[in-house]
Amino acid sequence: MKKYIRYALLALLWGAVAAYILYAGATARSLRAGRKVSRVEIEVVDSSSAGYLVSGRMVRGWISHSGIPTSGTAVDDVPLTAIEELIAKNGFVDRVDAYVSYSGVLHIDISQRKPLLRLLTDGMDSYVTPEGYVFAAPRASSLYVPVVTGTYRPPFPASYAGPVRGHIDAGIAALDKRIAELEREKYPFYKRELQNDRNISALRRMRIKKQWWRLESSAEFDKRVDELRRHKVEMRRKYRYEARMIQEGIDRIVQRQEAERAKQKKLEKSYEDFMKLLTFVEFIEDDDFWRSEVVQIAARTTSSGALEVELVPRSGRHTILFGRIEQVERKFEKLLRFYRSGLQNIGWDAYRTIDVRYNDQVVCKK
The missing domain is CATH 1.20.5 (Single alpha-helices involved in coiled-coils or other helix-helix interfaces)
Structure with missing residues (x-):
């Protein structure tokens, strides 16, 4: 119990x-x-001494212009998802969280992207992250990162925002689709080729027998044989011409396909050069001396499509011709030795250009 x-x-x-x-x-x-929203608090959680891309004032302006209700709105009626989507559509915003606390405060926490460099080339003004994410530089942004200038043409248009790899993959996929479309254009030629081969086979099988039941004479038989020979000669000429026209048509399509494949290779090569540029800037930023010494990077695309860079140093009035982004450590070590053993004795303003593009030597011009 x-x-x-x-x-x-x-x-x-x-x-x-x-x-x-x-x-x-x-x-x-x-x-x-x-309860109603009493106030809005905006925090950029990863702003640093390098500056900022997004500020609380900017976000308040976006919300105000969008007409999304915030202050004075019932806490359950605040469109948090719409606020997050509004802010996240800006490419320089990496992550955004919006929530209303029990006390009625609307909190908006924003994580901005961390650019590695700023591209000011070929009519472009964009930031690029180390992972290869590109976005247009905001008007009110204030961020201290290395600037790449010059005539370099990156593998994406000035209006593009997003991962560069995604843009390259989309371009390659579009070219693959075009190659497949061109392959289908060969089908009519293949049908003509098959029919032409059948006609040639039928022509080879054509024979003449003497019509003994008609008491055909040898002269009449020989005449028919000659006619058949002339007919075969004429038809062979026609079929050879047809085969040549078919092959020329296929070859023209193949050439167009090869041109599309060449575009794909060019896209991949331009992407490799772009990523080399990011790695190059990272190398400079990771080295205390070169980070303070290099004040500007000028990049250009050569006539062959290769990427070359020039450096403007803080010391002296010369320009460093670095060339292609290859053997980066060796070139910088060579340049540093020349700085220590050469320019310190000769004078920092002795030369107009310092060329480190050649193996085991530094070429200077006054």
Whole structure:
């Protein structure tokens, strides 16, 4: 009997706890439903000494112009998803979280992207992250990162925002589709080729027998043989011409396909050069001396499509002709030795250009 009483008491206790939880939840929902947003707090959680791309003032302006209700709105009616989508559509925003606290404060936490460099080339003004994500530089941004200038043509248009690899993959996929379309253009030629081969085979099988039942004479038979020979000669000429026209048509399509494949290779090569440029800038940024010494990077695309860079140093008035982004460590080591053993004795303003493009030598011009 005592056992049943104990179970009953436990059941009543847990029932009371459950009732209290339901009551507290309902009360909290009731209080929250009547509460309104009192203020908006915006925090850029990863702003640094390098500067900022997005500020609280900018975000408030976006929300104000969008017409999304915030202050004075019931906390349950605040469109948090719409706020997050509004802010996230800016390419320089990496992540955004919007939520309303129990006290009625709308919190918006923003994580901005961390650019590695700024591209000011070929009519472009964009930031690029180390992973290869590119986005247009905001007008009100203030961020200190290396600047790449010059006539370099990156593998994406000035209006593009997003991962560069994604743009390259989309371009290659479009070219693959075009190559497949061109392959289908060969089908009519293949049908003509098959029919032409059948005609040639039929021509080879053509024979003449003497019509003995008609008492055909040898002269009449020889005449028919000559006619058949002339016919075969004429038809062979026609079929050879047809075969040549078919092959020329196929070859023209193959050439167009090869041109599309060459575009694919060019896209991949331009992407490789672009990633080399990012790695090159990272190398400079990771070295204390070169980070302070190199004040500008000028990149250009040569007539062959290769990427070459020139460096403007802080010391002296010369320009460093670095060339292609290859053997980077060796070139910088060679340049550093020349700085220490040469320019310190000769003078930092002695030369107009310092060329490190050649193996085991530094070529200077006044």
